[in-house]
Amino acid sequence: MKILDKLKNIIAKNKIIGAEIIQKNVVDSTNELAKTLAKNGAADGTVIITEEQTGGKGRLDRKFFSPRDKGLWFSIILRPKCLPNDAPKFTLMAAAAIACAMKRFNLRAEIKWPNDIMYSGRKLVGILTEMSAEVSRVNFIVVGIGINVNIERAEFPENIRDVAASLSEMNGGNLNRAEVFNAVLEEFDRLYNQKSFSEVFKIWREYNITLGKNINVIEADSGEIFTGKAIDIANDGALIADIGGELKTFYAGDVSIRTK
Numbered sequence: 001m002k003i004l005d006k007l008k009n010i011i012a013k014n015k016i017i018g019a020e021i022i023q024k025n026v027v028d029s030t031n032e033l034a035k036t037l038a039k040n041g042a043a044d045g046t047v048i049i050t051e052e053q054t055g056g057k058g059r060l061d062r063k064f065f066s067p068r069d070k071g072l073w074f075s076i077i078l079r080p081k082c083l084p085n086d087a088p089k090f091t092l093m094a095a096a097a098i099a100c101a102m103k104r105f106n107l108r109a110e111i112k113w114p115n116d117i118m119y120s121g122r123k124l125v126g127i128l129t130e131m132s133a134e135v136s137r138v139n140f141i142v143v144g145i146g147i148n149v150n151i152e153r154a155e156f157p158e159n160i161r162d163v164a165a166s167l168s169e170m171n172g173g174n175l176n177r178a179e180v181f182n183a184v185l186e187e188f189d190r191l192y193n194q195k196s197f198s199e200v201f202k203i204w205r206e207y208n209i210t211l212g213k214n215i216n217v218i219e220a221d222s223g224e225i226f227t228g229k230a231i232d233i234a235n236d237g238a239l240i241a242d243i244g245g246e247l248k249t250f251y252a253g254d255v256s257i258r259t260k
């Protein structure tokens, strides 16, 4: 129970995000636990954090490596009054909050659409946003955040060693996980309490490394690969890209940035 012990007093001042924090030693996936708690009525802004995940997951049920004591593996339950189409914007909000938090440690985030923060082309942070909704109403959103904080290159499993990075590598030394966690919750709380997403978009644009780049997009639904140029981010968080002279909007997918 190390992280919370250090934080009890610091995060009490957050209005919503982290006003309630549930800390575990080990869980399958904080997103799964968060969804169960949300179904049972957990409050807006409740955070579930664990020292280790045995079934940490990414999108499309990919695995997310979440070793004990080395990172921040947590999920935030949100109950915004919004339409289901707005849910992806909370992924952008998380990325913007993390970028602002990293700035406090003099680390410049590189946000890659839709859900990654990168360092030298490798993933530092992954975000997984899930939702329970009706046609015209969101019941709850769970934003899962996995931050590699103090993981050495050799400690990553071989199959992700070339695609994963850690804040400690970027920082040139280990960081205090409690301080990083606190910074992310404070920044998230600040953005969540604003009336509009305009600051989220402003921050997202400032730190993004996708717009203006030549990209390949693997569209999530079809699995089809598109080659083109990232042009803009739409109001709902979708990516607009120029594919062979025509603008196409992507709602979900994997982007790789081409060097030429």
Ligand code: BT5
Pocket (backbone or CB within 6 Å): 028, 029, 030, 031, 032, 053, 055, 056, 057, 058, 059, 060, 062, 063, 064, 065, 066, 072, 073, 074, 075, 115, 123, 124, 125, 126, 127, 128, 144, 145, 146, 147, 148, 160, 163, 164, 165
């Ligand atoms: C993501 O998916 O990057 C979203 C990850 C979200 C993890 C958090 S942790 C707390 C919460 N609880 C959960 O169960 N999940 C959330 P995606 O874009 O689909 O990327 C998955 C891919 O990232 C994998 O297929 C690997 O290639 C790579 N990967 C796995 N573990 C990684 C790690 N620790 N760091 C960097 N890359 C990793």
